[in-house]
Amino acid sequence: MHGIAPTSRDVIGGVDTHQDLHTAAVVDAVGEVLGTQAFATTRAGYRAMLAWFASHGRLLRVGIEATGTYGAGLARHLDAADVVVLEIERPARRLRRQRGKSDEIDAEAAARAVLAGTAQALPKGRHGIVESIRTLRTVRRGAIKARSAAINSLKTMVVSAPAEQRERLDSLSTRALVATCAALRPDHERLADALQGTKAALRSLAGRITAFEGEIAELDAALTELVRRAAPQTIGLMAVGVEHAGQLLVTAGDNPERRRSEAAFAHLCGVAPIPASSGRTTRQRLHRGGDRAANRALHMALVVRLRPDPRRRAYVARRTKEGLSKMESIRCLKRYLAREVYRALRADLENLNGA
Numbered sequence: 001m002h003g004i005a006p007t008s009r010d011v012i013g014g015v016d017t018h019q020d021l022h023t024a025a026v027v028d029a030v031g032e033v034l035g036t037q038a039f040a041t042t043r044a045g046y047r048a049m050l051a052w053f054a055s056h057g058r059l060l061r062v063g064i065e066a067t068g069t070y071g072a073g074l075a076r077h078l079d080a081a082d083v084v085v086l087e088i089e090r091p092a093r094r095l096r097r098q099r100g101k102s103d104e105i106d107a108e109a110a111a112r113a114v115l116a117g118t119a120q121a122l123p124k125g126r127h128g129i130v131e132s133i134r135t136l137r138t139v140r141r142g143a144i145k146a147r148s149a150a151i152n153s154l155k156t157m158v159v160s161a162p163a164e165q166r167e168r169l170d171s172l173s174t175r176a177l178v179a180t181c182a183a184l185r186p187d188h189e190r191l192a193d194a195l196q197g198t199k200a201a202l203r204s205l206a207g208r209i210t211a212f213e214g215e216i217a218e219l220d221a222a223l224t225e226l227v228r229r230a231a232p233q234t235i236g237l238m239a240v241g242v243e244h245a246g247q248l249l250v251t252a253g254d255n256p257e258r259r260r261s262e263a264a265f266a267h268l269c270g271v272a273p274i275p276a277s278s279g280r281t282t283r284q285r286l287h288r289g290g291d292r293a294a295n296r297a298l299h300m301a302l303v304v305r306l307r308p309d310p311r312r313r314a315y316v317a318r319r320t321k322e323g324l325s326k327m328e329s330i331r332c333l334k335r336y337l338a339r340e341v342y343r344a345l346r347a348d349l350e351n352l353n354g355a
Contacts, residue, residue: 013053013062014088014111016103017041017071023103024049026056027111036104041070046077063088063114065106067123075123086114087121125254129230129352133223134250140219147212154181154205161202162195169202181206230352233344239304240341244297251294252345255353262342270295271334286331298334298341305337306330
């Protein structure tokens with residue numbers, strides 16, 4: 001750890017985040033490193049870090065790695081203190097091979113990225129209704145995966161069950177299978193018997209599936225209420241339901257200023273075409289980056305829109321005659337849909353923050 005006496009100069013902070021300790025670095029306006037220090041990932045540690053930054057001069061901005069995970073608490077604390085926070089990407093492997101790897105080096109690199117202007121992305125707010133929607137969606141996604149795993153286990157166990165049990169359950173649909181297995185009554189005094197042991201296992205799996213279904217239904221009800229409250233205009237768009245609007249809200253974040261334009265939002269969702277021209281060839285390629293969950297939400301909404309809308313079907317037919325494939329035509333329409341969704345989302349978030 002090293003540092004200098006307090007001054008009135010302008011300074012930039014950078015933070016390399018971890019679970020238990022955050023390492024901070026501070027540089028001045030010409031890039032001189034003024035100090036590095038580690039702080040605990042507690043509220044007291046956040047306050048100490050902010051005071052340490054301020055002791056070196058007037059703090060302009062702070063670059064933080066992993067603002068959505070390890071750095072979320074610190075980002076909230078600095079935002080509440082009216083400090084401008086910018087999101088930092090992990091250093092490129094080439095730079096790490098050249099300079100080595102340590103927490104101090106990464107913190108310094110974060111500060112230099114802010115100073116150079118290469119870090120310009122604002123982190124998600126993570127303090128409002130959209131953060132609640134994100135956490136509930138995360139839990140719901142986990143519950144759905146666990147339910148699917150339990151259903152697969154149940155069906156696999158039926159395959160290897162004693163013949164008299166398998167013959168009774170083999171032809172049932174998934175819903176009927178779960179209901180039938182939940183109604184089984186094994187003899188707990190005779191669990192050493194394969195038939196009774198299998199009944200107990202099937203009943204246990206059916207109970208697990210039923211519990212997950214109840215949890216998912218409860219989460220769906222809560223998410224429906226929150227999404228309708230947060231994004232009424234977005235849900236009002238054709239084919240954009242609660243599921244799609246919830247994902248797009250999570251992608252955009254609580255703060256509408258995070259995305260400066262609809263082009264930036266399209267890039268975030270992975271629907272902005274990437275120039276790939278060279279020489280006499282002028283073309284654009286598919287953008288394979290961005291938030292793939294948001295890209296899927298736009299894609300599914302567009303697929304639903306294509307069915308009843310003759311204008312969109314005519315557009316796809318016209319672009320196909322011009323030499324584009326059907327998927328390339330759909331990608332063009334996804335870009336237009338992203339523009340429409342961006343305007344509705346921004347209006348919803350501005351109304352929400354102004355309430």
